[in-house]
Amino acid sequence: MIRVTRVLALVLAAAVLAPPAAAVELDGRVVDLTHPFEAGVLTWPSNRPFVLEKDHDGMTAGGYYYAANSFCMAEHTGTHVDAPLHFHRGGAAVDALALERLIAPALVVDVSAAAAADRDYLIGLDDLGAWEARHGRVPAGAIVLFRTGFGGRWPDKERYAGTAETGAAAVAKLHFPGLDPRGAAWLAERAVGAVGLDTPSIDHGPSTDFASHVVLARAGIPVLENLANLDQLPARGATVVALPMKLKGGSGAPLRVVAIVPPAVDEGEPAR
Numbered sequence: 182m183i184r185v186t187r188v189l190a191l192v193l194a195a196a197v198l199a200p201p202a203a204a205v206e207l208d209g210r211v212v213d214l215t216h217p218f219e220a221g222v223l224t225w226p227s228n229r230p231f232v233l234e235k236d237h238d239g240m241t242a243g244g245y246y247y248a249a250n251s252f253c254m255a256e257h258t259g260t261h262v263d264a265p266l267h268f269h270r271g272g273a274a275v276d277a278l279a280l281e282r283l284i285a286p287a288l289v290v291d292v293s294a295a296a297a298a299d300r301d302y303l304i305g306l307d308d309l310g311a312w313e314a315r316h317g318r319v320p321a322g323a324i325v326l327f328r329t330g331f332g333g334r335w336p337d338k339e340r341y342a343g344t345a346e347t348g349a350a351a352v353a354k355l356h357f358p359g360l361d362p363r364g365a366a367w368l369a370e371r372a373v374g375a376v377g378l379d380t381p382s383i384d385h386g387p388s389t390d391f392a393s394h395v396v397l398a399r400a401g402i403p404v405l406e407n408l409a410n411l412d413q414l415p416a417r418g419a420t421v422v423a424l425p426m427k428l429k430g431g432s433g434a435p436l437r438v439v440a441i442v443p444p445a446v447d448e449g450e451p452a453r
C-alpha cells in the first residue's frame with residue numbers, strides 16, 4: 182500500500198509539474214481492467230443505451246483544430262461500480278464511497294472452469310473455501326475479484342450475457358455466472374473492501390431477487406461489474422485502483438479501473 186501510494190503521488194506530481202524531469206516508473210506492470218465505452222457498449226437491457234455525439238471535429242475560424250464530444254449513459258453501463266445505494270435505501274452513494282475500499286490489495290478467485298461448464302454458475306462457499314485453503318484467510322479490506330472467464334467473451338453480448346436484445350423483456354433472457362448470496366454474506370463477514378467480477382452483475386443472470394446485491398449493499402460493500410482482463414492477475418499480490426466518476430448522489434458510475442502487479446509477485450510462485 183505504501184509503495185502504491187507513493188507511486189500515485191508521483192503520478193499526480195508529474196501531471197502537475199510539466200514537463201517531468203523523468204518518466205514516472207510504476208513499480209510493477211499495470212493491467213487495465215476496463216472495457217472501452219463506445220456506441221453499443223453493454224448495459225442492463227432495460228437501460229437507456231450509451232450515446233456519444235460529436236460536437237466538433239475540424240478546423241475552426243481561429244485556425245486551430247478542435248474536437249469535443251458529448252455523451253450520455255446509464256450509470257450501470259460497461260465497466261462500472263454499484264454503490265450500496267443501488268440496492269439499499271440510505272446506503273452510500275458513489276461520491277461517498279471511501280477511497281480505501283477502491284484502492285486496496287486484490288485477490289482473484291478463479292471459477293472459470295466451473296463457469297465454462299455452467300453459464301449460470303453460482304460462485305459459492307466451496308470456491309471461497311478452496312481459495313482460502315490455498316492462499317490463506319481473505320484479509321479484511323481486500324478487493325475480492327471473481328474470474329469467471331466471461332470477460333473473454335466481451336463484446337459478444339449473446340455469449341457474454343445470454344442475449345443481445347434490449348428492453349425490459351430481455352432481462353429474462355440473461356445468462357451468466359454470479360455470486361451465491363451465501364457467498365456474499367461470507368464476504369460481508371470477512372469485511373472485504375469491495376467485490377468484483379467479469380460479468381454484467383454480481384447476481385447471476387437468472388436472478389430475480391438480486392439477493393447478493395442486497396446483502397453486499399446492506400454491508401456497505403461496493404461492487405465492480407463488467408471487469409476486463411482478470412486473466413492477467415495473480416491470485417493475490419496485485420493492488421487494484423478502481424476510481425469511479427464522482428457522481429454526486431449516484432447509485433453507480435463508470436469506472437476506470439486498473440491493477441498494479443509488483444515484479445516480486447510475477448517472479449514468485451505462480452499464484453494460480
Ligand SMILES: [Zn+2]
Nearest residue numbers: 257263406433
Ligand atoms: Zn451495476
